[in-house]
Amino acid sequence: PRVSAARYGKDNVRVYKVHRDAATGVQTVTEMTVCCLLEGEIETSYTKADNSVVVATDSIKNTIYILAKQHPVNPPELYASILGSHFIEKYAHIHVANVKIVVNRWIRMEVDGKPHPHSFIKDGGETRNVEARISRKDGIVINSSIADLTVLKSTGSAFHGYVQDEFTTLRETWDRILSTDVSATWKWSTFADLKAVEASVPKFDAAWESARNTTLKLFAEDESASIQNTMYKMCESILEQVPDVAAVTYELPNKHYFELDLSWHNGLQNTGKDAEVYAPQSGPNGLIRCEVSRS
Numbered sequence: 001p002r003v004s005a006a007r008y009g010k011d012n013v014r015v016y017k018v019h020r021d022a023a024t025g026v027q028t029v030t031e032m033t034v035c036c037l038l039e040g041e042i043e044t045s046y047t048k049a050d051n052s053v054v055v056a057t058d059s060i061k062n063t064i065y066i067l068a069k070q071h072p073v074n075p076p077e078l079y080a081s082i083l084g085s086h087f088i089e090k091y092a093h094i095h096v097a098n099v100k101i102v103v104n105r106w107i108r109m110e111v112d113g114k115p116h117p118h119s120f121i122k123d124g125g126e127t128r129n130v131e132a133r134i135s136r137k138d139g140i141v142i143n144s145s146i147a148d149l150t151v152l153k154s155t156g157s158a159f160h161g162y163v164q165d166e167f168t169t170l171r172e173t174w175d176r177i178l179s180t181d182v183s184a185t186w187k188w189s190t191f192a193d194l195k196a197v198e199a200s201v202p203k204f205d206a207a208w209e210s211a212r213n214t215t216l217k218l219f220a221e222d223e224s225a226s227i228q229n230t231m232y233k234m235c236e237s238i239l240e241q242v243p244d245v246a247a248v249t250y251e252l253p254n255k256h257y258f259e260l261d262l263s264w265h266n267g268l269q270n271t272g273k274d275a276e277v278y279a280p281q282s283g284p285n286g287l288i289r290c291e292v293s294r295s
């Protein structure tokens with residue numbers, strides 16, 4: 001037997017960093033959770049108990065904090081690339097660093113209609129994420145994403161014309177509730193090295209804004225014929241807006257809200273055009289995925 005794949009490191013490293021603007025007194029906070037897993041000539045630590053090749057995971061955790069102190073943590077694509085590049089530059093036997101960053105959203109509080117200089121509200125479960133593979137020979141591959149952005153529309157969604165056979169009970173609808181937890185990922189064309197990432201820094205926040213705004217606008221405005229078609233439109237639009245992105249993927253659960261027939265109760269009408277009270281379902285749920293590539 002041989003080690004056919006191996007990577008190790010520290011997961012769930014929670015990092016908070018504050019930026020204090022001395023001139024304005026405005027403080028800005030970033031909170032993220034980092035996972036950093038290393039690959040390289042480390043097989044003997046598995047096969048021969050040779051720890052001489054092991055950069056201890058505790059040292060990896062220390063490095064995450066030190067580099068967060070010495071370098072920007074925003075955009076997360078830059079910090080991930082700085083962190084990964086550190087390991088392949090410092091340790092000749094480490095050839096790849098896999099960095100995942102989950103950034104929580106602290107939204108600046110408005111008090112009496114004014115943005116507060118140092119108070120924030122956590123915005124639900126939505127996160128901004130980065131998965132980066134920093135490789136000595138293959139450059140830097142970055143996938144950016146939005147996750148757990150939960151949305152609902154109370155109309156403007158239909159689903160009909162699907163296969164009708166002896167397995168079908170679903171009734172066709174021209175007006176349904178649509179709710180989902182958005183996971184959207186945009187895959188950047190490979191960056192040659194950290195310098196190439198640094199040269200692209202302004203593009204990362206802009207791409208996240210585009211992806212998030214496009215998702216919300218199309219979700220709200222599309223007269224959706226299906227989740228499949230609406231998500232394809234989202235992918236197309238992001239590819240048009242962000243030239244340096246090679247592909248976009250969406251994963252959308254269909255979080256069903258079932259109509260309730262209450263006619264058994266004194267003929268109470270609550271289905272079709274009379275539907276007002278629904279039963280939100282925890283499961284089962286539809287799950288629709290797609291990847292749309294530029295070429």
Ligand SMILES: O=c1[nH]c(=O)c2nn[nH]c2[nH]1
Pocket residue numbers: 159170225226227228254286288
């Ligand atoms: O948007 C939808 N896509 C589907 O594939 C599906 N299947 N049942 N309901 C559905 N809604």
